[in-house]
Amino acid sequence: EARRSAQILIVSGVVNAYLALAADREALQLAETTLETQTVAYDLIKRRADVGLASELALNQAQTQVDTARRNIAVYTQLAAQDENALTLLVGSPSPLPGELLPANLESVRPPKEISPGLSSEVLLLRPDILAAEHQLKAANAYIGAARAAFFPRISLTAAVGTASSELSGLFNSGQGTWGFAPQIVMPIFDARLWSAYDVTIAEREIAVAQYERAIQTAFREVADALAVAGTVDQQVSAQQSLVDALARTYRISVARYTKGIDNYLGVLDAQRSLYTAEQVLIALRLGKLANQVRLYAVLGGGSD
Numbered sequence: 001e002a003r004r005s006a007q008i009l010i011v012s013g014v015v016n017a018y019l020a021l022a023a024d025r026e027a028l029q030l031a032e033t034t035l036e037t038q039t040v041a042y043d044l045i046k047r048r049a050d051v052g053l054a055s056e057l058a059l060n061q062a063q064t065q066v067d068t069a070r071r072n073i074a075v076y077t078q079l080a081a082q083d084e085n086a087l088t089l090l091v092g093s094p095s096p097l098p099g100e101l102l103p104a105n106l107e108s109v110r111p112p113k114e115i116s117p118g119l120s121s122e123v124l125l126l127r128p129d130i131l132a133a134e135h136q137l138k139a140a141n142a143y144i145g146a147a148r149a150a151f152f153p154r155i156s157l158t159a160a161v162g163t164a165s166s167e168l169s170g171l172f173n174s175g176q177g178t179w180g181f182a183p184q185i186v187m188p189i190f191d192a193r194l195w196s197a198y199d200v201t202i203a204e205r206e207i208a209v210a211q212y213e214r215a216i217q218t219a220f221r222e223v224a225d226a227l228a229v230a231g232t233v234d235q236q237v238s239a240q241q242s243l244v245d246a247l248a249r250t251y252r253i254s255v256a257r258y259t260k261g262i263d264n265y266l267g268v269l270d271a272q273r274s275l276y277t278a279e280q281v282l283i284a285l286r287l288g289k290l291a292n293q294v295r296l297y298a299v300l301g302g303g304s305d
Helices: 001-049 056-091 121-126 128-139 144-151 202-259 266-298
Strands: none
Touching: 001 056, 001 128, 001 266, 056 128, 056 266, 121 202, 128 144, 128 202, 144 202, 202 266
């Protein structure tokens, strides 16, 4: 179990580091694009200011935006370098990884295969924590088959792709979210014939059972939480993309209105800040979606196959 647990931890760590690098590189690209846009805007306002068509305030505001973009580039350059160093360390490479192995941005990341509908809960029996708890039961002379029959819910974890099944949701009491599965003890869990041969107390047996129940509850809870994210994250990404598109149109309109002398530069500033913030949120949501798929890999015990 320790080896499998370490393997899951290492794989998850490497993939998450890879995703962090992809996200920070995309944020760097966004900052660089923003700097180009702000530099063009500054040059326009400078020309207008030179002939008295723009105020010194507008020019200073434009300069502030340029400096902010330059700072953001420095920040994300640093973060991307740190991400790359962390990834190199995690994979155990003695030298920097070749550029062709590194992601350019989140768009370049190949998404993992979606979890199929009707995934059996039996995949959770391979989780290191559940295996470890079963070994403790064996040490207390328990019948593992009987323990599984009593405490382990045999259900489908998923309904449609990426969503939790009603059976999984039904394991938790509505409103409270507490564990609602009742043990189904139909045969003895412990071999009474061996109690006298081995020094196993009643308290030790009860502790082993409690730890087994807790491991099972933790497994199903973690899967339910990860599937809850998977079931809504696409909607969040879609809504945020729509917001980014709308704010991009607002920004273009505000620039046109300022150029024609209809509005002052404050409207352009507000539109640009809102757009940049929304684009950053979109990157974070897309990263969160991929990171949650890594989380699903881990909570399913290292895969769903």
